[in-house]
Amino acid sequence: MIETVFRCDELPRADRFDFWREQMAKLMAPMEMSTEHTADFRGQVRILEVGPAHVWPTKFHPMTFRRTPKLIRQSDPELYHFSFLEGANLQVSQAREEAAHSAGGLYVVDTSRPYDCVAFGGPPQGVGLEIPKALIPVPHDRIDRLLARPIPGSEGVGALLTGFLSRLSADSGSYRPSDGPRLGAVLVDLATALLAHAAESEDAVPPETRQRTLFLRVRNFIQRNLHDPQLTPAAVAAAHHISVSYLHRLFRAEETTVSAWIRQQRLDRVRRDLDDPGLSAVPLHELAARRGFSHPAVFSRAFRAAYGMPPSDYRQLALRSRAPDAPPWRPARGEPRRQASSLPERPAGVIDRQCTLPCS
Template identity: 40%
Template sequence: MSAAEVSVSDRFDWFVDAVSSALMPSTMIAENPGGFYAEGGLLNTGPVQVSRFSYSPLRSRRTPRLIRRGDPEQYQLALVTRGTAWFAQDHSEAEIRAGGMVLWDTSRPYESASGLDGRDVEAFVLQIPKERMALPSQQVDRLLAQRIPAGTGVGAILSQFLVSLADNGPDCRPQELAGLGNMAVELAASCLTQQLGTVREQPAELRAHVLLRRINTFIEHNLADPELTPRAIADHHHISLRTLYLLFQNQEESVAATIRRRRLEHCHADLANPRLRDQPVHAIAARWGFTQPAAFSRAFRTTYCTTPTEHRHHSPASQ
């Protein structure tokens, strides 16, 4: 989308509406509203959204009132690829030049200024729902409005990935985009962890939390694989089976129960999907890793107190 398609007098208002809709409600003041320039694009990968904006110098502010008006409850990580920008949040502030990144929390007030040198700015923004962030909030809070280098290490890999994702993502299929979105979240978490210090320097509790989130993500991505077992999960993450069981010791369910529940939830949703009514029950079960129809039916009935066929027949879509 481009402001060039909008009349000159309306371009700044168009950009404010576009950013407020794509990212979060904010107030903005342009240095030159009459000659304002902006272009933008959005890529929805499923778990996260990647936005790219190029725009003229402006100032932006997010107040408690605007937060009450709309809060996507996200961490937003911006990569500045042209121009300069300044961000302030939670008693921290940082000036970001091309090649740098900065993180902010949509649930907190913030201020920013772009184009400090009078030039247009280009930035890529990765929007990560807070529930998908693999780091505890008290750790992430230490990085708000702090400059995050993107020239070496994981930061460089993440920045290059974001640019490539924005450029090539529109040519990918939805299922491919979902996988790429999860990769972006993992890279972002690794980058932030690197900023906090090396993994070995992190408290054991934090390392366990990060590893558990990675394992849960791995499980979700591989539910269709009938070979997804606790042993396979432990081997993939280079840990012992005992370590894996200890990670889940304080969770509400065991690792095997987690796999079974998530598979059943997907089957439950697919059986109620009118677009899948022509697919046999056993085919849907197999899609989510259940290779034995009888075992699937028993597990489904135990969990939902009805058979898969009865659930499909009584779902609202079949009425």
């Protein structure tokens, strides 16, 4: 991904707000801006180019934005701008709708129509998302009903979108430029599904978008319920009101089965726990039980098959790798001798971070 960062803290105080206003007009859309903090204005923005979408982690002093008909005629990028507020109080008005928003809130505005936004209280902080209107297949007259109004961001598809934005913002340095188009497609799908759901226009969403969104919801559900030993394909399918056979078809494109994916997610979580020095005193069977393994022997066999050594040896090697002056690691009786300089390689496709879904 391409990332651009600008902040005005290092400029002379008298120049900061003018600089901010100029940059925002270039990077977003021309707007009238005013603030009571011109003498000591502070603001920072990162712009992540994610395929056709742009993600905006930002924080700034309270101010007022106004998009007027004149400025729209001057320049209109024809975008839907989503705002997820992580710490803010805003009053937003557009299309004869006016609503107050606070931390945890989510709303959308249309850059082709006039709007006002007043930030007050503490410094607003959050993540913006801009997507070309042409990429959203939901009828625009349906979306018009949603403009400026609060959209649930802590449940359902809204939680998927806000969680994805937060994780993407936090991990931006971990991605390659080639990841941008794929991550951008996920953002467009989630935004489309959210608007369609909020506008009760699911019939307007292409089948492939509905299927990809459902797959993300299923994966998120699994990751949030790994602790449950009764997390089976049948339970996952029932929670999403689909058949088990359809659930298996969703995972077929991933070249794995539902059960195998659940098992690997559990193993990966336990492996991370074994890497954590703060959990070194927790018995292995307890760590396994926390991740849904109810039978220690089954867990031990699965771990050895996945990582090439028993979990006890993995923990010992992980802890000793963090202690450079410790004596050499010795394998358990009957185990082949291994190099202590590095931990075993993970199976292909297993990563520490799920880059396409917010992890719990």
